[in-house]
Amino acid sequence: MLIGLTGFWPGNNQPPGNIAPWRRPSSHHMRDGAGPAELLALLSETVDALFAGARDEKLRRVIEFTYFRPAPKQEVTAQQLGLAFGTYRRHLTTALDRLARWLWDRERGLRA
Numbered sequence: 001m002l003i004g005l006t007g008f009w010p011g012n013n014q015p016p017g018n019i020a021p022w023r024r025p026s027s028h029h030m031r032d033g034a035g036p037a038e039l040l041a042l043l044s045e046t047v048d049a050l051f052a053g054a055r056d057e058k059l060r061r062v063i064e065f066t067y068f069r070p071a072p073k074q075e076v077t078a079q080q081l082g083l084a085f086g087t088y089r090r091h092l093t094t095a096l097d098r099l100a101r102w103l104w105d106r107e108r109g110l111r112a
Contacts, residue, residue, distance in 0.1 A: 044068060050102050051095070059095035066092060 047068075051060035061081060071077045078088035 040068075046103065047099065050099060059091055059098070062088060062091045063095050063099065 047060060047063050051057070051063070058081075062077075062083075065071070065077045065081055066074065071080060074088065074092075075085055078085045081088060083091070
C-alpha cells in the first residue's frame with residue numbers, strides 16, 4: 001500500500017490531500033468511500049502500534065519525518081533526524097518493508 005503512496009509524498013512533496021488521481025485499493029480495514037485523511041489516520045495508527053517498542057523508535061521517527069511531516073528532500077529529513085543519509089535510507093527501507101509486510105499480513109487475515 002505504501003509503495004503506491006511514495007510517488008505522491010517526499011519525491012514531489014505533495015501532501016496526502018493532493019492525491020486525488022490516486023485510487024485507494026479495496027481493503028476490508030477501511031470503509032468504502034474513505035479518503036486520504038482516513039488512509040493517513042490508519043497508517044499513522046499502524047506505524048505507532050507497529051513501532052511502539054524502544055528498539056523501534058528510530059524506525060518510527062524515520063517514517064514519521066518522511067511521510068507525516070515531510071521535508072522538501074530526504075537529505076533534509078536525514079539531517080533533522082541526525083542521521084547520515086545512507087543510514088537514513090537503510091532505516092527507511094527496513095521500516096517500509098516491515099510496515100508493508102504487516103499491512104499485507106493483516107489484509108490477508110494473518111494478523112488481528
